[in-house]
Amino acid sequence: MESRKDDTHRMVTVTINGEMRQGLAEPRKLLAYFIRETLGLTGTHVGCDTTSCGACTVLLDNEPVKSCTVLAVQADHHQIDTVEGLETDNVLHPLQQAFWDNHGLQCGFCTPGMLMTSVALLQKNPHPSESEIRHAISGNLCRCTGYVNIVKAITDASHKMQQEPAEV
Amino acid sequence: MAMEATETRPLGKSIKRKEDPRLVRGQGRYLDDIMLPGMLYMALARSPYAHARIKGIRLDQAYQVLGVKAILTGADLEKMNLSWMPTLAGDRQMVLATGKVLFQYQEVAAVVAETRAAAEDAVQLIEVDYEPLTPVVDPFVALKAGAPLLREDRAQKDNHIFHWEVGDRKATDDALASSPVVVKEFIRMPRVHPAPVEPCGCIADYQKSTGKLTWYVTSQAPHAHRTVLALVSGLPEHMIHVISPDIGGGFGNKVPVYPGYVCSVVMSLQLGRPVKWVETRTENIATTNFARDYHMTAEIGATPDGVVMALKVATIADHGAFDAAADPSKFPAGLFSIVTGSYDFPVAFAEVDGVYTNKAPGGVAYRCSFRVTEASYLIERVINTLALRLNLDPAEIRRRNFIRPEQFPYQSPLGWTYDSGNYRATLNEALNLLDYEQMRKQQAERRAHGELVGIGLSTFTEIVGAGPSNTFDILGIKMFDSCEIRIHPTGKAIARLGTRHQGQGHETTFAQVIADELGLTTADVLIEEGDTDTAPYGLGTYASRSTPTAGGAAALAARRIRQKATQIAAHLLEVAPEDVEWNGEKFAAKGLQSRAVGMSEVALAAYTNLPEGMEPGLEATYYYDPPNLTFPNGAYVAMVSIDRGTGEVKVERFIAVDDCGTVINPMVVDGQVHGGLTEGFGIAFMQEIAYDEDGNNLAPNFMEYLVPTAVEAPHWETGRTVTPSPHHPIGAKGVGESPNVGSPAAFVNAVVDALSPYGVTNVEIPLFPWKVWNVLKEHGLTE
Ligand code: FES
Ligand code: FES
Secondary structure, eight states: OOOOOSTTOEEEEEEETTEEEEEEEOTTOBHHHIIIIISOOTTSOOOOSSSOSOTTEEEETTEEEEGGGSBGGGGTTEEEEOGGGSOBTTBOOHHHHHHHHTTOOSSOSSHHHHHHHHHHHHHHOSSOOHHHHHHHTTTSOOSSSOSHHHHHHHHHHHHHHHHSOOOO | OOBOTTOSSOTTSOBOOSSHHHHHTTOOOBGGGOOOTTOEEEEEEEOSOSSEEEEEEEOHHHHTSTTEEEEEEHHHHHHTTOSEEEOTTSOEEESSOOSEEOSTTOEEEEEEESSHHHHHHHHHHOEEEEEEOOOOOOHHHHTSTTOOOOOTTSSSOSSEEEEEEEEOHHHHHHHHHTOSEEEEEEEEEEEEOOOOSSOOEEEEEEETTTTEEEEEEOOSOHHHHHHHHHHHHOOOGGGEEEEOOBOSOOTTTTSSOOHHHHHHHHHHHHHSSOEEEEOOHHHHHHHSOEEEEEEEEEEEEEOTTOOEEEEEEEEEEEOTTSBOOOOOTTOTTTTGGGGGTTBOOSEEEEEEEEEOOSSOOEEEOTTSSSSHHHHHHHHHHHHHHHHHHHTOOHHHHHHHHBOOGGGOSEEOTTSOEEOOOOHHHHHHHHHHHHTHHHHHHHHHHHHHTTOEEEEEEEOOBOOBSOOOTTTOEETTEEOOEEEEEEEOTTSOEEEEESOOOSSSOHHHHHHHHHHHHHTOOGGGEEEEESBTTTSOOOOOSOTTOIIIIIIHHHHHHHHHHHHHHHHHHHHHHTSOGGGEEEOSSSEEETTEEEEEEOHHHHHHHHHHSOOTTOOOOOEEEEEEOOSSOBOOEEEEEEEEEEOTTTOOEEEEEEEEEEEOBSOSOHHHHHHHHHHHHHHHHHHHHTOOOOBOTTOOBSOOSTTTSOOOOTTTSOOOEEEEOOOOOSSSTTOBOOOTTHHHHHHHHHHHHHHHHHHGGGTOOOOOSSOOHHHHHHHHHHTTOOO
16 A cells, blocks of 8 residues: 655565565554555454454464564564465365354454464464463454354364364 | 254254355455555544643644645534534534534544555644643533533533433332332443444545445444435435445444544545545544443332332433434433333333533443343342342342233333243243252352352343334434345345344344245355445344344245245146145145245246246345334343452353244354353453543553453353244344343342342442452451
């Protein structure tokens, strides 16, 4: 969306969902808006301005971060994963499938961030307990589901991923 | 286990949602995801004061910012006669302030620029010269003689907005005077905000060449918004196309029209380019409509054995700077008159006085059918006080007073006709699921060990599905809803409704209703909502009205299709139409079930092989004007323990047994209940929009306005009884709001129960640990 090229802008190069992409960004531009507006990947959402809601969660070098609290220029030459990269060959990621199977979403606005946090959780801890899951997603607000089915979905995915280890 | 959308006879089955495959891929299309060529961004300058006179506004600095296209102030709007707009409550609200500001964060100017950042930069450089005035924050103070006058624009020179009353005051006073037992309680339901994760926003896209305005907006009521916009802007209504895309939660927040919407439309009309405005979280919480802020006093008169004789309620309703409630026109206090709840009061009287204060305007029905949460909370709390006074178990006091099954349809003393219910059965189901007696035993044992353990009940009755056209309208528009179904030649269908879901699952549940009526599968029926150029007129999704109204329309439109289809089937089966019978999946020749045709054969024939003289095609539209509202009910039980050291309340168990009539999709209903309970939990324990005495909003973001995370949210258990609505086409009542309406009282009653041995009968929400700790301290229960 940046229409002007001047010395206030920097070229930012990222590997996002395995693909190298470039875009111009003002140094103050937040990574969330760089992903959404410059790179056109709108699955990453913005729900607050105080790093509270987690709707903007992406993986930055495999660590979950709130992309509204990272500057685009800080992500220069780093690796980013967003919800759009979860599916492989038209097959949903086990977490995406489990959210669907267990009614783990309603409006779906928190879902991409919730999924990315969950991906990171299961990478580190493949068999989380209910309490571990609840703590892991406590930076992701959901106003619709009451979390019960999200917890169920993550548990379900963790079981299925044990049975057939999937690529993330 | 959830089932696939290809199931036959889907009504009542847990069909997996059709909306999810796109949403889990991040392919939902929410408002802020829409980016149009040449789109500009708008940001708003807002008042730092709660009450101040505007002496001047300087824009020259702001105009210096590179990329700024235009700046709008109240003075500009005044010239267009647009500086005020009507609210849904029949009051008016400033679009951009002129003369003075009336609440902190009030809209003062709008900047449109090439980028979001430039618009925000310019907002910072707008200089407004304010002369601070005395703010009025407390609604009781606002009513006092000599209180500063807030709304100088009105003919009436005080801060009183309306007085509304219902019931028989004299008979109620007499009954109270002669009641052997009277309990009285002051109950405050504080100001809260629905705060969906997606904030509000819009894009106004006016094409000068065609004269058409396309307005993308986070709207729970797109048709109503089109009409309001036509009335406000003077644009012809057919030249306004409202598109409400995927919505990231609404809960009532996305029902009203907001000043930012009007400004973006004005800007697009002037500039001929698309103008996007998306509010920040702070703007969302601090300016778009709040809910509650009801200050209620209730008195119950009863016999010595706890049979209720009368209910009297007086309420002060704080509406903030403008009465921007989204209530039906004849109901300035919404459906608060459901306050007699599930109990057979012989007489009752309720009055509500609306008041202006220097706070953000409202209030909306936050996951609630117009003030029903306030009413339910009040009666469920005060009936608890009565049980305490009489030393009766809270289950027993309810049993003694429930409206009995044989009394339905039940005429309430405040004017409603309850459709159906079996309150005792619903309560028994909850008590059995929990083993209530065992729970009470455990409580006694733990108490003996010094633990603070409480059990709280709430057996509420809701009133939803507004509503019948003889009583319900918004700005004069009757509150029916609609559905249009088209069956394509290959037997697949598209249906469009006047409602707009925000996560409730309509794309699945309405498809189930229609598929079930037509012998199709959920997969065969595509549901579309939110586009006013294609969908039939309807009043939208809030107040749990979609299933009672549009759900009825969907079933009846499908039955209209079936009528014509019967004629075509007769032609195909070569029998007379009266010899065709619908067996639930197909049209069969009477007495000859083997000769049958399904909807796909009939659909093909509707376009290829019609009976002589019949009009081609197979489609129907139904505008459903419900004959009555629906009255879902529930029995909720909470068990809590209180930490003496910190005052923290732990919800150990919670069961919600709901009766929402016929269940379309049990999985979706449970999901709605989980979500509503979590919001009810937030309201009881965490959420409050408080103001300081200068009118500063103390919780304008998610750091201070606390909504439950997965860590605080309890684990929920659910159950169900089914008492269909006798007048609804499929017997459904609606459920989205019951858990939010019913649960706060259960939590609070549980906390009171834990503390009642020490003389506590009332505690004020939200029950922050520090507040509970203060109560413990006061009663010598903590160090
Ligand atoms: S948008 Fe990043 S945490 Fe809310
Ligand atoms: S599904 Fe709506 S916020 Fe989580």
